Amino acid sequence: SKRKAKELYAMPHPDRWSAHFSALTDLAFDSLTWGNIVLRFLDAQNDPVKLRAFNNEILGIPEPTVRTNDTTFDHLRRLIPAAGSNDPPPWNYKDEHGEVTGLIPILSTQVAYIGMTVDNQKDTLKYRVRAVGKDGRSYLLDYGILPATPHFPELRAYLDTQRFTTVDGISSAIFRCYMDIQGTRWFDSIDYCLADYPRTQGVAGSKENVQTTDRVWPVKVNSKSGQGIYILYFDSNFWEGRLYRDVIQHYDPKRHRAYAPAMYLPRDVGDDYLQELMQMREVWKHRRMIWEKVSTTAVNDYGDCEKIGLIMDWCVRQAKEQAA
Template identity: 25%
Template sequence: MAVRRGLSPLKTQVPQTAVEWCDEHFFLPEGSSQIPGRWATQPVQKAPLNMMGNDAINIITVQKPTRFGYTKMLCGALWYLGVHKKRSTVVYQPNDALAKDFTVNEINPLLPVVPAIQAAFPDWSLNNENNTVKKKVCTGFSIDIKGAESPNNFRAITKQVVIADELGAFSINGGEGDNIKVLLKRIQGASFGKAIFGSTVVYSGDVIERLMLEADCVFNFHLPCPHCKTMQALEWGDKDSAHGMKWDNSLVGDEAKSQSAHYLCRNIECQSAETKGRIEYRHLSRMEDRGRWICEKTGIWTEDGLSFYNAVGNKVRAPRRVGIKCSALYSLNLTEGWIELVREWLDIKGDPDKLQAFINLTLGLHFDPVNTRRLDHQVLLDRREQYKAQVPNDVVYLTCGGDTQDNRMEGYVWGFTADNRKYMIDRFVCMGDPRDPEVEDAVVEFCARTYTRADGEVIRISRVCWDLAGHRAEVVYKLSKRIGLLRFIPCRGASSYGQPVQTMPMQVNKKTGTYIVQVGTDTAKDIFYADIEVPLNEQRAVHLPLDGRICGEDVCKQLVSEIRKPKKTKQGVVFVYDNEGRRNEALDCFNYALAALQVSIEKFSLDLSSFKTEKNVQMAAAASFADLGKKLGAQ
């Protein structure tokens, strides 16, 4: 037995492609797969999986969506390269914790169910130095699984194959220069060195986009229309697109609309035919059987990832560096087909976070943030309207956002409705040193103001968030203690992007004796800039008063003072807001007023839909303050 095991690396195997090997030997285990059982390579997966195992291809980069089966393909290719070709591999995940998760959730569950792995891995059932979460030592090859955050994990590692999963989350420079160069050093000198890079993507300008630009060919999957046979890559499109994903917008309700989901062929003549160019999800499997992966830059194409042809059909060498782009539109694992993708799209309803998730994860595309162009302030001036009273009838809750400068205190009152519309109600400016008692008294008086709704109800400002960063923070703390710790709350912008609109601690700050709210200013700005473009008669719309004292030209300029600009960081390119030196107090104060609303909703169970009159609001506020000890541990 020992001799047989020692000679097993010399055993001759019938050559197989990655797809052939996986279809014969690979299994999807219970618990880590949606559909457990024997692996069957789907048409959309054949060329990418074969490219992962093709010795002629040195670097393959996959810009992956969800529902593509990439992780399972990666595991199949990993074991194919090891078991069938005796290639040692190092797998990098963004950090050590994710590396461990990859072993526990993806690699280890395969060991008891894949006999081909067991035959090449004598210690598969043991817990010893040959079988750990970081290393698998098999007969004739080994697999290392490491995190990419530590430079030590790149040292003294030489393999035939390097895999970087979720490469977009890696640092661009881990301390030893360009991480791509560092990764490729792991396979330098190998006879059939191969790098497999895969990742979901976020913003343009990331490392995946760079690798795609450096690739010899970037392939998209083109399918023949079942009616006219026109080859085309599936695209989502939009309402103005001549082809792409479509649904019947005349139907009532999102569910009815999503049930009508279909794809419209790009051939105009096909659209004019009896079939109207309508492609159904049931056609997809047969279309993919006849599909081709085509590089639109070079015209080179392949059907199986093994043989490559130029635009006129002559066979050519396989490209050394390839890129693969795909989307969930090609997935054959959708329970309800394209219906569920359209349902997901209709659920976005202008939410920028949901939109980004759909673009990044479902379509597998980079998300180009909105607000990279400044909105003309004249649009806001023209949008202003004459309110029937100080506060429109449907406003049920008032908050205030305030800003402290060296020479003034400034605040804006915003009203909110049950359906999330926003009304600018009032503006406060008091010139003078904030430390002067007269200025402080003016802020106190302002926060005590009451307003009359169109129906005659009197409504007051329920909660205030006032910026303390950079200017006279001690004055803001003093005002909080004077007006009320939970009615007037000091706040500051969060130190990192992508934070919630508000994050409030459960106890007062021991140093200041007040609560301090962290405001996700970029998230709040995303909301404002998305909602300012919503028509006035729709939910979420932003309303501005036709009143020069409250909302004149200068205020409108401040509200649209910021745009998103690309910024290089260690993690890649991110888009950050920049006012480019313009005044932005009005926008900042909206952020703080929105944070004050969210504090009320998230910390005091505010339900705007249940408020109809000021009496309800005052009763709810009283109940909230009575419950402070339980809610926030106030002292």
């Protein structure tokens, strides 16, 4: 009977595509020529989403039920230069009195710019500052919490006064600040970006139902007064994958990857910072891979700061290439 058949041959995962039929067994169609299959395989390299599609649609390998990749302390410890390392040398971001040293652990000729990113909270701003090298590698110089008061005077004061100095004694200010404007302080953030443009750029993540293949795109929004400003929306899922999977989990000290350069940490980076970089994981849901918090109570604000930093670096380098 049909009922008996359903009991004997129940579909284990009705919400996912799990056909196991390889296209390699049937080259009857023009689209399934060896040449096209090879081109699809080559195009899928270094792109996990395309590679999973190739494995499923061409090789007939079923999708996994759930796939999870968690960032661990071991992943993050590898980003702290070991004692005796010269490239880069280990450094502390605070002195014995708990004050920020402002030290950039590389030469001035190696530095491209200093960037700050800010994650907007209800009552506070969490931030991080990095020096970005000309080869794309970056170095954490400071992180912390500022009050989220109207007009953000503490943030402006930090940007105006904080200086960072390379090992050969060259001091520099923060070149660019990217601020997440989402949340309860939307209009305050927009007003601040208007007042501090172009140093401060507003950004906002788009996580669900992204209708574009662009990784970053400008959107014009209005302040309370009606004045318009362009903010940068970004594909959160893509940049979370770039940060947690490519930059952190797949870090290889012996191989520089231009698309995912090393993101170094100081020796005295706190557990609070590291913990917030371990609160996202990649899972298979609704026939696609997405990044989500490991729990509903997880806090990943510094992780968001680092994610926004990757977007900043991509935009800065795009602007330089277009100007060249």
